[in-house]
Amino acid sequence: MKLIGSTTSPYVRKVRIVMAEKKLDYQFETEDVWAADASVGAANPLGKVPRLMIEGHETPLYDSRVIVEYLDTLSPVGKLLPPSGRERADVKTWEALADGVLDAAVLARLEATWPGRGEGERSQAWIGRQMGKVEAGLQAMSKALGEKPFCCGIHMSLADIATGCALGWLAFRFPQLTWREDHPNLARLSDKLAQRPSFKDTMPG
Incomplete structure (x- = not known):
């Protein structure tokens, strides 16, 4: 998995903390959404970070709430959401x-x-x-x-x-x-x- 975002974004930080608590391996790539040449808009029509690229899937996940809910399903370690x-x-x-x-x-x-x-x-x-x-x-x-x-x-x-x-x-x-x-x-x-x-x-x- 590759997480794209900013080190100052609190939404990106939430995803990074969930990744760490659940001991998930990933690459972190920084991107400035305000830069003139930012490519975030091509992957997220809202022009925001974070976005999560998953191997084998062309479409990324975006919005931190969607991403962390998905991540919590990947490992039984450190469950962060009750099941229902x-x-x-x-x-x-x-x-x-x-x-x-x-x-x-x-x-x-x-x-x-x-x-x-x-x-x-x-x-x-x-x-x-x-x-x-x-x-x-x-x-x-x-x-x-x-x-x-x-x-x-x-x-x-x-x-x-x-x-x-x-x-x-x-x-x-x-x-x-x-x-x-x-x-x-x-x-x-x-x-x-x-x-x-x-x-x-x-x-x-």
């Missing part, structure tokens, strides 16, 4: 929440930094709206986590990987946010996950 039912839905809901926080934060950052817009063209109202979603998402995660050791109970799952990637990217791109002080239970979870080799080896930046 409400437990599986709970993990996937956590993943959707964490990815949704990232989606909003990415939109806010692009509005503030994308070189294709002049300073007078940037919308502070749009940035504020997206950052409001980030804060609401963090509050929801903190409330749902409570005092549990992991997002969905006593074992690490895909919910924790997605949440850890979201928190790690916020710390990387939005160091001014005070989520660690505002939500100490999320900070504890983030610190615990950061000790795992899979998280250490994929730190952005």
Whole structure:
């Protein structure tokens, strides 16, 4: 398998962590989706990473949620998704929440930094709206986590990987946010996950 993506993308990082936790072999090829000569659009019509190339298959897999769900079926090592039912839905809901926080934060950052817009063209109202979603998402995660050791109970799952990637990217791109002080239970979870080799080896930046 070959994974194509960016070392700073939290969605790519989620896939890389799943690969490491499940001890899967793969090649990692970096690609800048913003480069003028980027080929990502030819393989993913949405022009995004990650995408996973699988030997013997012409069409790649794309979207991190699709990729990690597929990867979890490849090995019984480190199962990250319950097989079915409400437990599986709970993990996937956590993943959707964490990815949704990232989606909003990415939109806010692009509005503030994308070189294709002049300073007078940037919308502070749009940035504020997206950052409001980030804060609401963090509050929801903190409330749902409570005092549990992991997002969905006593074992690490895909919910924790997605949440850890979201928190790690916020710390990387939005160091001014005070989520660690505002939500100490999320900070504890983030610190615990950061000790795992899979998280250490994929730190952005």
